[in-house]
Amino acid sequence: MENLxxxxNVWMMICTALVFFMHLGFAFLEIGLTRKKNAINILFKNVFIITSGLLLYALMGFNLMYPGEFNGFLGFAGFGLQAPVAGGTLDLAYNSGYTYWTDFLFQGMFAATAATIVSGAVAERMKLLPFMIFTIIYVGLVYPIAGSWKWGGGFLDEMGFYDFAGSTLVHSVGGWAAIVAIALLGARIGKFRADGSLGAIPGHNIPLAMAGVIILWLGWFGFNGGSVLSADPSATSLVLVTTCLAAAAGGVCASMLSTFLYKNMDLTMFLNGILGGLVGITAGADVMSPGDAIAIGAIAGCIIVLGVSLIDRIRLDDPVGAVAVHLICGIWGTLAVGIFGAKAGWTQFLAQLGGVATYALFCTGSAFIIIYSLKKTMGIRVSQQEELDGLDTHEHGMEAYEEGLDATYADLSVEHSR
Structure with a gap:
């Protein structure tokens, strides 16, 4: 028993490390798909999210999300971390074979992801301080309260709503905030022209974006694999297989549809298709067959292409495709639990639909109140000149890349010749 x-516990700690590693993937993806003049700003936000997110989750988020006995809507188990003890040692029976401390750290890694989704969507034009304030409120209060309704044993859990690893609880919670934020922010200069045409703003380092996606795919082994909450060999291996197959199908189908519609093989669409497949399978990775996973991922890949086009058509500017990937595919993956796999059926589908609607209302309402209040009080968008120059020099006083690198090498060459 002790060996089990x-x-x-070791498996859960490995998964925690993999989910932590995902934050590097998000950072690489975001800076790769945006311009180099804003790279420091994006990196700063990603570091702030994980550091502040863990502290907030330790202070109150964990106990808001898992309050124990509560009314199903709002509960709080107190400030700080207070592990249950038995005879002076940690009570391993508190969870299914892993410690209270491991439970906190694993769940804490999830908490920061919701704000990271918003970071990419608002890239290149949102002031840093308002974003930091938004992150503190959203990660500290909104995310854990929303999470308690399912994972904390709240009213949605009692209604039969199912979300294995967070298609809705993590990805859509972040996605709803992202769409509110970009609507209130407005588009980047040059994204939409006066004649109604779409202006291309390409990312500065696509290889870095690809590295980010591969890191995220690897991290998803912990994101979904750890959500089994044990090292059970049959359950964990099935989850990893369905996760990988959905990712592969999402990438292939996004690439195929994009090539058919736009007559070019767009790597960024391929990459976002992989992420869409991962988000799509996350809600039901443990209850799907390999065939189900391929179907869910394939549909998610098609949704990515159509979703990115839709966001452009309604003149919203999402530099990294966060809304299509995390919100739209998150909704799809959640509803897919009622269509495919072991839980398929009308009753389950309606429960899934009710959960999606509940989180849509709560998260959009909360995000709007927070961001609109910040917009009216301190402003949320940088000035036109700051946007044109880049946020790195104005917000941080530094640049990610040395502009005079070639000149420096030339100077060194001259010195060497002397």
Missing amino acids: LTTN
Whole structure:
């Protein structure tokens, strides 16, 4: 029995490390798909999200999300981390074979992801301080309260709503905030021309964006694999298989549809298709067959292409495709639980639909109140000149890349010749 507890706990800690590694993937993806003059700003936001997110989750988020006995809507188990003890040692029976501390850290890694989704959507034009304030409120209060309704044993859990690893609880929660934020912010200069045409603003480092996606795919082994909450060999291996197959199908189908519609093989659409497949399978990775996973991922890949086009058509500017990937595919993956797999059926589908609607109302309402209040009080958008120059020099006083690198090498060459 003791060996089983140790095995489960070690597996959960490995998964925690993999989810932590995902934050590097998000950072690479975001800076790769945006311009180099804003790279420091994006990196700063990503570091702030993970550091502040963990502290907020330790202070109150964990106990808001898992309050124990509560009314199903709002509960709070107190400030700080207070592990249950038995005879002076940690009570391993508190969870299914892993410690309270491991539970906190694993769930804390999830908490920061919701704000990271928003970071990419608002890139290149949102002031840093308002974004930091938004992150504190959204990660500290909104995310854990929303999470308690399902994962904390709240009213949606009692209604039968199912979300294995967070298609809605993590990805759509972040996605709803992202669409509110970009609507209130407005588009980047040059994104939409006066004649109604679309202006291309290409990312500055696509290889870095690809590295980010591969890191995220690897991290998803912990994101979904750890959500089994044990090292059970049959359950974890099935989850990893469905996760990988959905990712592969999402990438292939996004690439095929994009090539058919636009007559070019767009790598960024291929990459976002992979992420769409991952988000889509996350809600039901443990209850799907390999065939179900391929179907869910394939549909998610098609949704990515159509979703990105839709966002452009309604004149919203999403530099990294966060809304299509995390919100739209998150909704699809959540509803897919009622269509495919072991839980398929009308009753389950309606429960899934009710959960999606509940989170849509709560998250859009909360995000609007926070961001609109910031817009009216301190402003949320940088000045035109700051946007044109880049946020790195104005917000941080530094640049990610040395502009005079070639000149420097030339100077060194001259010195060497002397």
